[in-house]
Amino acid sequence: MTIFETERLVIREWLEGDRPNFYEMSADKDVMKFFPNTLTNNECDRVVQRLKSLHAKNGCCFWSCEIKKSKSFIGLVGLNKIDSELPFAPCVEIGWRLAKNHWGKGYATEAAKGCLEYGFQTLNLKEIVSFAVKSNLNSIKVMKRIGMVNTMSNFMHPKVDVEHLKEHVLFKAHV
Template identity: 40%
Template sequence: MAPTLTTPRLVLRPWRASDREGLWRMQADARTMEFLLPVPDRAASDAVADRAEAHFARHGFGLWVVEVPGATDFAGYTGLVHVPYQEHFTPAVEIGWRFHPAHWGHGYATEAAQAALAYGFGPLGLAEIVAITVPANLRSRAVMERLGMARVEGGDFDLPTTPQGHPLRRQVLYRLRRDPNRWTGFAR
């Protein structure tokens, strides 16, 4: 069973069937997908939720749905996943987030990611967590830096799951190693 994490303003919880509509609305929004490959239809969007649920079932962690109590049951998702391809930094666990634009600018991505990092470095005992994005995605890069992640010099790479020649293929790599003085507790 996937754990539920809480922060002062957010609940990070397992997926429900009702989340699929919010996921589709978020992924159908061009602003959300500006730096991501498009999700062509509802079936492909549902497959994202299926993969998230399967990752939890297999590993005990994954992408949590982010709720903002009193505002929305589905603001987006944040979590930790095993990188599913081979690259110079794998095997690795990646932190990621995706929020509907209606919930941008409130610090939710950073707050939710801090909870996920604390869980990864705490109960999961991970030594390192990575994050990737396209160089132009300054919003996500700012979140990575607020989390204390550092860009890996010489770590840029071409994402093997993105077609050759596609403008989103090039990625920057950020990394954070466990600091026992910082990640001693975790949100519950």
């Protein structure tokens, strides 16, 4: 089921056919540079199952993202409800992760803009946050391009054990 479309992209629920591309993307060291590790196929399967459950429970998750014309899976993008563990919770975060061969084409910005619009207009959210490892300059550029504002409230992510990946920047967008 399609969640929403942008000019070039379809943001939709996960399909079984997404798994091989998700496996490949999640095993890519460049794609996973700002995560503690790459993911095995079994770990990817658990992620997809968790995302499907979150969508059913909350009406949002990190959905599958594909190119309209080719119907090619390019990554994930979406909204995720966070209830605890982070210093600014509860909140809804926006996030994205694209396969390396789709970087630099404006897809992350386009999909993220669509997610903000969906969150504010369809889900009636008043605020959406985004956070990234402090050195993840490309994600920070996307946050700025979609109109999010740096809160200047960096935090140490409690679920990250890798020292150089702990410090995160926090951006927010409001209605």
